[in-house]
Amino acid sequence: MADVRDMRIVIIGAGMGGLGTALAFAKKGFNNIHVFETASNLGFVGAGIQMPPNVVRVLDRLGCWEAILAESTNVRGTSIRQGSTNIELSHVEMPDIEEKYGFPHCTGHRSSLAGGLLSGCQKENAIKFHFSTALVRIDSFGPAPSVTLKPRDGDEYTLGADLILAADGIKSRVRTQMLAELGTESQEEDTGQAAYRIMLQRSEMEHDPEMLALLDSDTVVRWVGERRHIIAYPVSNKQIYNLSSAQPDDHFASATNATYTTRASKADMLKVYEDFCPLVQRMLNLVPDGEVCEWKLRVHKPLPTWVHGSVALLGDACHPTLPHLSQGAAMAIEDGAVLAEVVSKIPADKVHDPETVTKTLKVYELLRKPHCTALVDLAAHSGRSLHLGEGTAKEERDREFRQNGKTGSLPDKWASPDVQQMVYSHDWIKEANDNYERLFATL
Numbered sequence: 001m002a003d004v005r006d007m008r009i010v011i012i013g014a015g016m017g018g019l020g021t022a023l024a025f026a027k028k029g030f031n032n033i034h035v036f037e038t039a040s041n042l043g044f045v046g047a048g049i050q051m052p053p054n055v056v057r058v059l060d061r062l063g064c065w066e067a068i069l070a071e072s073t074n075v076r077g078t079s080i081r082q083g084s085t086n087i088e089l090s091h092v093e094m095p096d097i098e099e100k101y102g103f104p105h106c107t108g109h110r111s112s113l114a115g116g117l118l119s120g121c122q123k124e125n126a127i128k129f130h131f132s133t134a135l136v137r138i139d140s141f142g143p144a145p146s147v148t149l150k151p152r153d154g155d156e157y158t159l160g161a162d163l164i165l166a167a168d169g170i171k172s173r174v175r176t177q178m179l180a181e182l183g184t185e186s187q188e189e190d191t192g193q194a195a196y197r198i199m200l201q202r203s204e205m206e207h208d209p210e211m212l213a214l215l216d217s218d219t220v221v222r223w224v225g226e227r228r229h230i231i232a233y234p235v236s237n238k239q240i241y242n243l244s245s246a247q248p249d250d251h252f253a254s255a256t257n258a259t260y261t262t263r264a265s266k267a268d269m270l271k272v273y274e275d276f277c278p279l280v281q282r283m284l285n286l287v288p289d290g291e292v293c294e295w296k297l298r299v300h301k302p303l304p305t306w307v308h309g310s311v312a313l314l315g316d317a318c319h320p321t322l323p324h325l326s327q328g329a330a331m332a333i334e335d336g337a338v339l340a341e342v343v344s345k346i347p348a349d350k351v352h353d354p355e356t357v358t359k360t361l362k363v364y365e366l367l368r369k370p371h372c373t374a375l376v377d378l379a380a381h382s383g384r385s386l387h388l389g390e391g392t393a394k395e396e397r398d399r400e401f402r403q404n405g406k407t408g409s410l411p412d413k414w415a416s417p418d419v420q421q422m423v424y425s426h427d428w429i430k431e432a433n434d435n436y437e438r439l440f441a442t443l
């Protein structure tokens with residue numbers, strides 16, 4: 001009799017989603033997991049990341065949270081400020097996040113999260129990494145799925161699998177191919193927004209008491225202005241202050257669809273934020289000339305499905321999001337955990353039954369798609385509210401901000417207690433277990 005744990009699992013992409021998925025399958029006892037990644041190593045961008053309790057819950061189960069936590073900041077509150085004046089519009093204390101949801105809300109360095117996931121994976125003999133190897137195409141979505149791969153310095157080859165999980169990010173080749181097979185087109189959506197990502201070292205900030213106070217705080221600060229904002233928090237044991245912005249996308253407008261990042265000019269960056277307060281100006285001025293990088297923020301129209309045959313999409317490949325809710329990587333990692341949970345439930349006598357495999361992947365989609373779609377919408381909604389210009393809508397927003405979340409709601413959705421309740425309280429592994437059979441029966 002076949003054992004589900006012998007299934008050949010092929011994962012495309014070693015971003016947060018791919019790493020989390022590989023580790024989740026290994027932890028469920030799967031013993032044949034191959035991860036293919038175009039890049040020669042992880043090479044994560046120098047940037048921070050927020051790790052909300054919903055993903056910490058998963059990381060904890062995967063056994064890699066402790067090492068990540070050691071370098072993280074446990075967030076105790078958020079301060080939302082008028083960018084031009086530095087005057088606080090709202091201050092929300094978050095002292096009880098861990099008490100309420102069982103896990104803290106932390107900020108950290110991306111390399112710390114990725115490194116924690118990777119070293120978790122490296123302890124698992126079941127996981128084999130194939131860096132410098134790109135997926136060229138899916139040859140068959142099922143019933144006997146297979147892929148063509150191309151090592152950077154070698155010839156293309158074909159590989160059979162039992163399950164193909166595409167964690168290949170916003171530019172997902174698998175998504176494009178899957179939608180084409182299903183007779184629809186992959187439609188990216190232009191957000192009109194771009195982001196600068198900046199990391200300032202403690203040594204650069206410590207001469208300035210106001211800056212040092214930010215670095216030594218346990219607070220996420222957002223400076224908001226018309227059509228733009230900056231979010232900032234300490235990472236790496238408070239040795240680094242991470243800033244990430246969102247502003248009108250003026251530099252990619254004429255670029256090709258394939259362009260996502262560009263070396264940007266410091267003068268342009270300073271111009272975009274020229275009416276922000278002196279504190280912000282001083283921080284932006286610390287960025288060395290020639291080291292300003294701008295990211296285009298892209299999303300995708302909601303997909304008709306995430307699953308075809310024995311292939312499933314996850315993470316940014318199927319629900320790319322604006323970063324304003326800080327849930328993109330969290331959702332990708334949760335997707336992987338749910339996939340491992342539901343696939344492990346395939347009965348031994350159905351492991352080679354394509355219909356059971358597809359239906360199981362559909363259970364994953366049923367569990368996750370409505371939730372992720374709602375979060376992507378909320379992130380976009382939050383951005384619109386944060387970026388309001390003068391007028392009655394902004395006056396109403398600022399009035400709501402002044403309630404400091406005491407009404408249960410806040411225009412900045414990541415800090416809004418009602419949204420936190422909705423997002424943070426999910427235990428996706430439990431939900432997968434509780435609902436697998438019921439959802440499977442509906443298919």
Ligand SMILES: Cc1cc2nc3c(=O)[nH]c(=O)nc-3n(C[C@H](O)[C@H](O)[C@H](O)COP(=O)(O)OP(=O)(O)OC[C@H]3O[C@@H](n4cnc5c(N)ncnc54)[C@H](O)[C@@H]3O)c2cc1C
Nearest residue numbers: 013015016017038050134135169315316323327328329330
């Ligand atoms: C400014 C900004 C701030 C953010 N802040 C947060 C935050 O605070 N919290 C949070 O949870 N999320 C945040 N996010 C979102 C988060 O970064 C993404 O949602 C997350 O990284 C997506 O992970 P992924 O694994 O799906 O995709 P990716 O990280 O893009 O990984 C995809 C991988 O697939 C590889 N790949 C692509 N094509 C192929 C191929 N053909 N063959 C082989 N490999 C391939 C790529 O090289 C890449 O390594 C932020 C995003 C931005 C832009």
